[in-house]
Structure formats: C-alpha cells, structure tokens
Amino acid sequence: MESIIENLQSLNVDILSLAKTGGILLLAVLIIGLLGRFIFGKKSVLSSSVSSAIGILFIYAITVILESTGAQLRFLVAPLPLASLEGTNLVLFSFQNAEYTQICSQLLSMVVLSFLVNLADGWLPKGKKLFSWLFFRCLTVVIGYALHLLVIWLFTSYLPDGIVIYAPTILLALLVLMLLTGALKLLVGAALTTINPLIAAFYTFFFANIVGKQITRAILTTALLAGLVMLLNYLGCGVISIATAALVAYIPFAILLILLWFIVTRWL
Numbered sequence: 051m052e053s054i055i056e057n058l059q060s061l062n063v064d065i066l067s068l069a070k071t072g073g074i075l076l077l078a079v080l081i082i083g084l085l086g087r088f089i090f091g092k093k094s095v096l097s098s099s100v101s102s103a104i105g106i107l108f109i110y111a112i113t114v115i116l117e118s119t120g121a122q123l124r125f126l127v128a129p130l131p132l133a134s135l136e137g138t139n140l141v142l143f144s145f146q147n148a149e150y151t152q153i154c155s156q157l158l159s160m161v162v163l164s165f166l167v168n169l170a171d172g173w174l175p176k177g178k179k180l181f182s183w184l185f186f187r188c189l190t191v192v193i194g195y196a197l198h199l200l201v202i203w204l205f206t207s208y209l210p211d212g213i214v215i216y217a218p219t220i221l222l223a224l225l226v227l228m229l230l231t232g233a234l235k236l237l238v239g240a241a242l243t244t245i246n247p248l249i250a251a252f253y254t255f256f257f258a259n260i261v262g263k264q265i266t267r268a269i270l271t272t273a274l275l276a277g278l279v280m281l282l283n284y285l286g287c288g289v290i291s292i293a294t295a296a297l298v299a300y301i302p303f304a305i306l307l308i309l310l311w312f313i314v315t316r317w318l
Contacts, residue, residue: 076306078278095263097314099270102167104311106160106275108191109167109198111304114140114292128202131159132279140290142279155218157272161225162201164271167194168264176315183312225265 082100109130116127117135127135132143143156170193177183282288290296 076303076310078281082274095267095270098168098171099164099267099274101311101315102164102171102267102271103274103278104307104314105167105171105187105191105194106163106271107307108304109163109195110140111300112191112195114297118292118294118297126199128199129159131156131163132275135292138291138293138296140292142283142288142290144283144288145276145280146283151215151219154222157276158218158222158225160272160275161222161268163194163198164275165264165268166197166201167191168267168271170194170197172264180312183315184308187311187315225269 082096110133113127113130114135117124134141134143145153148156167190170190174186174190174193175182177186
C-alpha cells in the first residue's frame with residue numbers, strides 16, 4: 051500500500067481527490083439504489099437503471115485498460131460519451147462550458163449506450179449464485195462494449211457528416227417524444243381497444259412492454275450518469291488520473307462497486 055501511495059505521489063496524482071472521487075461514486079450508487087428500493091419498490095425501473103449505470107462504468111474501465119495497453123489493442127477503443135481520454139487522464143464532459151449541440155450529442159450517445167447495455171442485461175440471466183451472477187454481469191459488460199463498438203463503427207462509416215451533425219438534436223427529441231408517448235400508453239391502449247383488441251395487444255406487447263421500458267431505462271440511466279458527471283465536476287473531480295499506479299489504487303473501489311452492484315440487482 052505504501053509503495054502504491056509513493057508511486058501516486060511521484061506521478062503528481064492527488065490522492066485526496068482520488069479517494070473523494072471513488073467515495074462519491076460508491077455513495078451515489080448506494081443512495082440512489084436505496085431510494086429506488088424504498089420509494090418505487092423492489093426491482094423497480096430505477097434499480098434496473100442503477101444496475102445498467104454500474105455496467106457502463108465498467109465499460110469505461112475496459113476502455114481505460116485497453117488504452118493503457120498501448121497500440122496493440124487501441125483499435126478497440128471507441129469514443130465514450132460524457133468523457134474523453136487525454137494522455138493519462140480521463141476528462142469528464144463539462145455541461146457548463148458546452149454548447150447545446152455538444153450536450154445533445156453527448157446525451158444521445160449515452161442514451162444509445164444505455165439502451166444497448168439494458169438490452170444485454172435483459173437478455174442474460176441474473177444468476178442465482180454469486181459466481182454465476184458475476185459471470186453474467188461480466189458478459190453483460192462485454193456484450194454492451196461490443197455493441198457500442200459496432201454502433202460507433204456504423205455511425206462513422208455510413209452516416210454523412212451533415213446527418214451526424216444534426217442527428218443528436220433530432221434523435222434526442224424523438225426519444226423524448228417516444229418516452230412521452232409511452233407514458234400515455236394507458237390512454238392509447240384504451241383507444242386501440244375500442245378499435246381492435248388485437249391491435250391493442252400488439253401495441254402493449256411491442257411498445258409498452260419492450261421498447262417503451264427499454265427507452266425509459268436508457269433515458270433514466272443517462273440522467274443518473276449525467277448527474278454524476280455534473281456532481282463530480284462541481285466538486286472539482288472532473289479530471290481522473292488513469293496512470294498505471296492510479297489504476298492499481300482503483301482496485302478496492304472496483305471491488306466495492308461490484309458488491310454494491312450485487313446488492314442492487316439482488317436485493318434492491
């Protein structure tokens with residue numbers, strides 16, 4: 051432990067800031083998970099969103115590790131929403147200093163990533179034992195990371211620059227509109243029932259139960275992570291060291307985060 055601290059000091063890493071960042075992260079996950087349990091009940095949408103948010107944090111960890119390995123695996127590194135890699139630092143996105151189009155672009159990117167992670171988490175079993183749970187959660191992170199790479203490749207390869215520029219605002223508005231439509235599912239379902247019960251059943255199954263819920267979870271996950279980024283920036287933790295010595299120091303936080311993830315998915 052002393053050698054790790056000495057290495058951090060030699061790299062000019064602020065140990066207090068490091069501990070504060072990890073503490074804020076763990077405390078935020080615990081508080082939001084408990085709020086979801088006591089306000090909305092067990093296995094609520096909020097708890098699912100917290101679980102997906104933790105999974106995305108580990109996707110960030112994978113990206114940082116791949117970046118630190120050098121050029122051999124750097125081709126697997128895709129741009130992450132709400133953060134950027136600059137040398138040996140992970141710089142969090144600043145909402146305060148960004149333009150509207152930049153904010154929309156970052157939020158849309160996070161909504162897409164959250165949607166993919168939620169899909170992977172929904173497809174895979176939860177696991178009844180600790181080791182099976184850990185295996186499937188690791189698989190969730192890997193699948194989410196792979197789908198994110200695929201989406202980034204499709205966007206950069208096939209969308210013209212003009213569409214890419216204006217897509218964030220347009221798609222984010224469409225997602226919000228779909229969320230609002232999903233909130234009116236009872237009214238729409240009742241109206242469809244008067245027309246044709248079969249159409250109402252298809253609407254309820256495909257939109258209200260699958261697409262609507264996944265979009266709701268994705269947007270809520272995005273809101274949680276965006277709020278966390280804003281909180282860290284407000285507290286002066288907007289730049290996180292990803293130097294080798296710092297990565298070693300993060301291991302205890304990663305273990306505690308995994309334990310909190312288990313608590314959120316199993317008991318909250």
